[in-house]
Structures are given as C-alpha cells and as structure tokens.
Amino acid sequence: MEVENKNKEPDYLTVIAKLINVILILLLIIILLVIINFSGIGKGNEKEGKPYEGAATPAKEKTEISQAWQAPDTMGWSEEKNITLLRYGRNLIANTSYYFGPRGKIFQLTNGMNCQNCHLEAGTKPYGNNYGAVASTYPKFRQRSGSIESIHKRVNDCFERSLNGKAIDSTGMEMLAIISYIEWLGKDVPKGEKPLGAGIVEIPYLDRAADPEKGKIVYDLKCKTCHEDNGEGKLNSDALTYKYPPLWGEHSFNIGAGLYRLSRFASYVKYNMPQGASFDNQQLNNEEAWDVAAFVNSQPRPKKDLSKDWPNIKGKPVDHPFGPYADKFSEKQHKYGPFQALLPSNK
Numbered sequence: 001m002e003v004e005n006k007n008k009e010p011d012y013l014t015v016i017a018k019l020i021n022v023i024l025i026l027l028l029i030i031i032l033l034v035i036i037n038f039s040g041i042g043k044g045n046e047k048e049g050k051p052y053e054g055a056a057t058p059a060k061e062k063t064e065i066s067q068a069w070q071a072p073d074t075m076g077w078s079e080e081k082n083i084t085l086l087r088y089g090r091n092l093i094a095n096t097s098y099y100f101g102p103r104g105k106i107f108q109l110t111n112g113m114n115c116q117n118c119h120l121e122a123g124t125k126p127y128g129n130n131y132g133a134v135a136s137t138y139p140k141f142r143q144r145s146g147s148i149e150s151i152h153k154r155v156n157d158c159f160e161r162s163l164n165g166k167a168i169d170s171t172g173m174e175m176l177a178i179i180s181y182i183e184w185l186g187k188d189v190p191k192g193e194k195p196l197g198a199g200i201v202e203i204p205y206l207d208r209a210a211d212p213e214k215g216k217i218v219y220d221l222k223c224k225t226c227h228e229d230n231g232e233g234k235l236n237s238d239a240l241t242y243k244y245p246p247l248w249g250e251h252s253f254n255i256g257a258g259l260y261r262l263s264r265f266a267s268y269v270k271y272n273m274p275q276g277a278s279f280d281n282q283q284l285n286n287e288e289a290w291d292v293a294a295f296v297n298s299q300p301r302p303k304k305d306l307s308k309d310w311p312n313i314k315g316k317p318v319d320h321p322f323g324p325y326a327d328k329f330s331e332k333q334h335k336y337g338p339f340q341a342l343l344p345s346n347k
Contacts (some may be wrong), residue, residue: 064196064197064279065126065197065278065279065280067196067197068126068127068195068196068197068279069126069130069132069133069189069195069196069197069198070126070197071123071124071130071132071185072184072185072187072188074090080184082180085176085177085180085181086177086180086181086184088173088174088177089177089178089179089180089181089182089184090122090181092115092174092177092178092181093114093115093116093119093122093123093178093181094114094115094116094122095114095241096110096113096114096115096116096163096241097110097112097113097114097240097241097242098238098240098241099174100159100163100165100168101113101240101241103240106174107168109159109163109165109166109168110159110163110164110165110166111163111164111165111246111250111251111252111253111302112240112241112242112251113162113163113242113245113246113251113252113253114241114242114245115158115162115163117242117245118158118162118245118253118259118268119131120272123181123182123185124185125272125278126197126278126279127197127200127201127271127272127278127279128271128272128278129199129200129268129272130185130197130198130199131182131185131186132185132186132189132194132195132197132198132199133186133189133193133194133195133198133199134151134154134182134183134185134186135151135182135183135185135186135187135189136186136189136190136191136192136193136194137192137193137194138150138151138154139151143310143312143315143316144309144310145308145309145311146310146311146312146315151179151182151183152170152175152179155168155175155178155179155182156168156170160256160304161253161254161256161257161258161304162253162257162258162259163253164251164252164253164254164257164302164304197279200264200267200268200271201267201271201279202263202267203263203266203267203270203286203289203290204286205263205337205338205339205340206286206287206290206337206338206339207338207340208337208338209294209333209336209337209338210262210266210290210291210293210294210336210337211291211294211336212291212294212295212298212336213295214287214291214295215288215290215291215292215293215294215295215296215298216295217291218284218288218291218292218295219292219295219296222273222274222283222284222288222292223247223273223274223292225274226243226244226274226275227244227245227246227247228244230249231246231247231248231249231252231296231299232246232249232251233245233246233247233251233252247296247299248296248299248300248301249299249300249301250301250302252301252302253301253302254301254302254303254304255301255302255303255304255306255321255322256304256306256309259297260297260301260321261317261319261320261321262290262293262294262297262319262321262335262336262337263317263319263339265293265296265297266286266289266290266292266293267289269284269289269292269293270282270284270286270289290337294336297321297335306322313325313326314326318334318339318342318343319334319335319337319339319342320334321334321335327342329341329342
C-alpha cells in the first residue's frame, strides 16, 4: 500500500499543476482583454473606451456616403454644346498655376497653388470642399462682404485670398470657362438646395482650446511627409504646379482665406487628410483635426487688408481670428477656442 500511494502522488500533483496553468492562462487572457478595452486598440476614433465627440459611427458613415452628392459623369460631355469650354474650365481648376501662377502661361497672378489644392479632385470629391452646391446657392448674401455675391465674385475671392493673387477678368474666357464648369457640376441640384456631402461638413467644437503644440505632433507624424518640414509643399516635376500645396509661408493662402478659420481647416482635414482619407475612411480624430489646424494656422503666411470684411461685426463667425467683435472675448479665444462660450445661444 505504501508503494502504491507513492506511485499515485505524482499523478495528483500533475493534475494540480495543469489546473494552475489553465487558471494562469485564463487570467492572462482577461488581463489582455482589459488592456485592449481601455487602450482603445482597434477602436478607430475612440479614447479610453468612449467615442470622441461627434465621431460618426460606421453605419452612419456608410449611409451618408451612399447618399452624398456625386459629380455628374464627364462622359456626358459628349452631348454638351460647350464641351470645349467645360474641358477648359476643369483644366483651369486642376492646373491653375500653369495658367496663372508665378510663371503662368496667361498671366502671373497667383502664389502657385491650384484651385483643386483646396477643392479636391477638381471640385468633385464628396465632403472635399466640392462645388456641388455653388450653382444652386449663388447669387447669395454673404456676411463677409455685406452684399449679395455672384459666382464671379466668389471665384475672384479665391484668387485674391486662397491663391493670394489678383482677380481675373470677370468677363474673360477663363472666368466663363470656370463658371461653366462649376454650373455643370451642380446642374442636377435644385435651386436653393445644398445636398448632403456638398462643400465641407463641419465637425463639433472641442470642450477646450485647440492646441498648436499638440498639432505639431500630428503634423510631424501625418502631414510633413507630403507638405515638408517647413510647410513649403512639394512641386511637380514641371516646377510650375504643386503636387502637395504649401500650408504656410509666402506661397500659401493668406489670412483672408476661408481655411484660415480653424473650424474650416479642421473640418477639411478631418475628412480629407492625410492622403487617402475620406468621409468613410478617416485617419484623424476630431481632436487631432482641431490641433493640427491650430498648428498650421499659427505659422506665418501672407497678409491681406481685411478692413472691409464683416461690415456688420455681429455677423462674424465665432472663430474669425481678428477683431473687433460684438462680445468681450479675446482674439486668442476667437481663434483657438474654446468656442462654446462664444456661441450666440451662450452669450
């Protein structure tokens, strides 16, 4: 019996050891699951297990992108009487610098950027600052000028602000071609309507000020590969047009451009940057978008006389970065936020 008990004892210990191993493995799995849950690994635009404010759910994104405005197919140009004008207009949007840049073939009027550096894919990309609602909503009253503006005026605004240049002849062939192309893009949009996916979709305000220092980290990680260390952009091989536009410096947009407002820049990059990003394939969360906007718009860029802008200061957007204002808040808060306290409903 004594010999028999000694032979059974190792089996008993082996069972205990196996149970302990199983328990340890289960504990390890539980610990890993807890770490993954709280770190947000694999959760996209989430932080500490909670979605960022305003983060769209995949189901919502899928629905919205399927219903978003889509540009008409250029194959339909074969039926258009003004096909030559349309082609020229699209080319002017896509290759503006070739015609109007520092070494432009027609005039030397602009900083070298192309219209499609801001209005992506020649103004056709959904949520990419496209032209889908231009024809349907213009002419319209704009608070910035305090007047009713035509498409001609809006186009020249871009030449003078985003392209930091001079206005082109509003009766010339180039303006006629650009407007013909823009109107063709919006030909199926009913007058007065702005379809889903037109222009830029705005993202929610943060509950804090946008942070340029945090934005520099985002820029270094996700932007400078294309736009370079000093934001100077990257020219094409022809040295006439930009493959990746300058984000600041003497060849970038000036302080009067729409993208100099943080809400516009943040919303623009959220759904379009870095390369390959789209409304349903976002690569930045809301905080990253606001912070990188704060960083880029803190860098030096060309000036512009804005003294005639916003004749009614009560009409200024809350994130317009220059006073005077109709409230007591500082220029710094109007530029970087937090913006909730600046909203009319909270004043």
